[in-house]
Each structure stands twice: as C-alpha cells, then as structure tokens.
Amino acid sequence: MKTEVPIQINQIVRRITASNSSLFTGPGTNTYLIGNDDVSIIDPGPQLNEHTKVIRESSTHIKRILLTHTHPDHSPGANLLQEHLDIPIFGLATDSSIKKDSIVNFESYLLDGDLIRTNEYTIEVIETPGHASNHLCFLLRDERMLFTGDHIMEGSTVVIAPPDGNMSDYLSSLKKIKNYNVGQIAPGHGEIIDNPFETIDWTIEHRLRREEKVIKSIKKLGSCNIQKLLKEVYSDVDPILHPIAEFSLIAHLDRLEELGDITTDDHKISLKK
Numbered sequence: 001m002k003t004e005v006p007i008q009i010n011q012i013v014r015r016i017t018a019s020n021s022s023l024f025t026g027p028g029t030n031t032y033l034i035g036n037d038d039v040s041i042i043d044p045g046p047q048l049n050e051h052t053k054v055i056r057e058s059s060t061h062i063k064r065i066l067l068t069h070t071h072p073d074h075s076p077g078a079n080l081l082q083e084h085l086d087i088p089i090f091g092l093a094t095d096s097s098i099k100k101d102s103i104v105n106f107e108s109y110l111l112d113g114d115l116i117r118t119n120e121y122t123i124e125v126i127e128t129p130g131h132a133s134n135h136l137c138f139l140l141r142d143e144r145m146l147f148t149g150d151h152i153m154e155g156s157t158v159v160i161a162p163p164d165g166n167m168s169d170y171l172s173s174l175k176k177i178k179n180y181n182v183g184q185i186a187p188g189h190g191e192i193i194d195n196p197f198e199t200i201d202w203t204i205e206h207r208l209r210r211e212e213k214v215i216k217s218i219k220k221l222g223s224c225n226i227q228k229l230l231k232e233v234y235s236d237v238d239p240i241l242h243p244i245a246e247f248s249l250i251a252h253l254d255r256l257e258e259l260g261d262i263t264t265d266d267h268k269i270s271l272k273k
C-alpha cells in the first residue's frame with residue numbers, strides 16, 4: 001500500500017487521497033483540508049484507520065468535518081475522526097439516504113446558501129441532489145474553488161443509482177453550478193479540473209446523448225426487458241462495466257417515464273405513443 005501524504009493545492013487547500021482506489025473510486029477518495037489556523041475537513045473518506053491517522057496528523061487545528069454525502073467511500077472516516085477529536089460533523093441526511101447509508105452523527109444539517117465563515121475563508125453550501133439525495137457541493141468563495149464530491153469527478157462519469165439517485169435532479173444540479181463563480185473544481189475522485197463550465201456542459205451533453213440512445217434502442221428492439229436494453233444502450237462500453245451502467249440505465253428509464261416518453265409495465269419497457 002502506498003503511503004498517503006498531504007498535497008498542497010493552494011495556500012489554504014491541501015488534499016489527501018485515501019488508499020481505496022477501485023473501479024468506483026478511481027485513484028481513491030480525496031479528502032480536502034481547508035485553512036491553516038482553522039481547518040475544515042471535507043469528506044474524511046472510507047473506514048481506513050491509516051487514512052484518518054494521516055488526516056489527524058496533518059493539523060492540530062481541525063475544527064469541523066463537512067460531508068458532501070454519506071456514501072461508504074466518503075463519510076465513515078468522520079466517525080473514526082470523532083473517536084479522537086471532539087469536533088462536529090456537518091452535512092445533510094434525507095429519508096432515503098438514512099435508509100441506505102451508514103449513520104453519521106450530524107451536529108446539524110447544512111442547507112443551500114449556508115455559509116461557514118472563519119477568519120481565513122468563507123465556504124458556501126450548494127445543495128446538489130442527483131448522485132445522492134443528500135449531496136452537497138462546497139464553494140470556497142475567494143479561491144473560486146468548488147468541492148464537488150461525487151457530483152462531478154475527474155476522468156469518469158458518476159453512477160446515478162435510484163431510488164436515492166435521480167437523473168432529472170442530477171441534470172438540474174449540474175446546470176445549477178453554472179450560476180456560481182467557479183474557477184476550479186476539486187472533485188471527490190481525481191485531479192483538479194481547470195475548465196469547470198466546459199466539463200459541466202460536456203457532462204450534461206453526455207447524459208442527454210445516452211438518453212437519446214435509450215430511446216433509439218427501444219425503438220429498434222421494440223418492447224424489451226432491461227438486460228436486452230442494457231447491452232444495446234451500452235454497446236460502446238466494456239461489458240465488465242455493464243452491472244454498474246445498469247444503475248444509470250434505470251435512472252434514465254425513471255426519468256423517461258417521468259417525462260411520459262416510455263412505460264415500464266410488467267418489466268417490459270416500451271415507447272409511449
């Protein structure tokens with residue numbers, strides 16, 4: 001296992017990448033440390049003692065933990081940190097995230113527009129449901145740096161898994177980011193992204209192109225089941241990834257049903273005329 005070391009991103013931001021690289025997590029989950037004298041931790045990562053030890057040893061001024069969402073590769077480290085440090089955890093829980101995710105002891109919930117102010121920096125909370133119903137992004141205002149968790153990743157598209165994940169919400173939350181003054185994206189997985197709005201436009205287009213392919217494929221196959229549709233819609237994707245792609249396909253189908261374009265009676269997917 002490679003040793004984790006904090007990497008300095010700018011004057012007040014450091015990053016520690018957890019040793020949990022995988023198909024889902026890319027090079028591993030990024031934990032960010034904001035500030036020097038009053039440190040906020042964004043996403044302490046998975047249940048890995050070694051990782052939380054590196055976080056703890058990186059500063060004696062850790063004041064709070066902020067969570068983008070409560071998936072197992074982002075939030076369990078918060079509980080581990082709390083065993084050693086008397087610091088509050090802030091984030092959001094929803095009815096569906098509570099049903100599915102591990103329990104986090106939130107001090108209080110963060111909502112859209114909330115500000116975390118210190119002498120060194122201001123962080124603005126932006127609600128971005130889609131990948132998860134309780135997903136938040138954090139904007140470090142003066143640095144114009146947006147911490148996106150799993151809303152936007154570098155190097156791959158994120159999984160939208162219903163019912164907690166929702167494709168229409170995801171697309172709206174991507175468009176929403178364009179209203180903010182963002183210069184760089186610091187994702188939950190991968191490197192810093194220097195062209196945020198181009199990346200967002202590409203991501204929206206990519207999803208909508210996939211959705212068009214879903215409709216075309218149903219037209220071609222006629223009434224069909226999900227496995228048949230999966231092979232057709234993701235014919236350009238390595239079959240080893242199809243079980244993951246199936247989540248996003250279900251998310252597209254839910255959205256198309258909401259829009260009134262398809263029906264999914266008796267597990268048969270058909271176009272609505």
Ligand SMILES: [Zn+2]
Pocket residue numbers: 069071074131132150
């Ligand atoms: Zn996630």
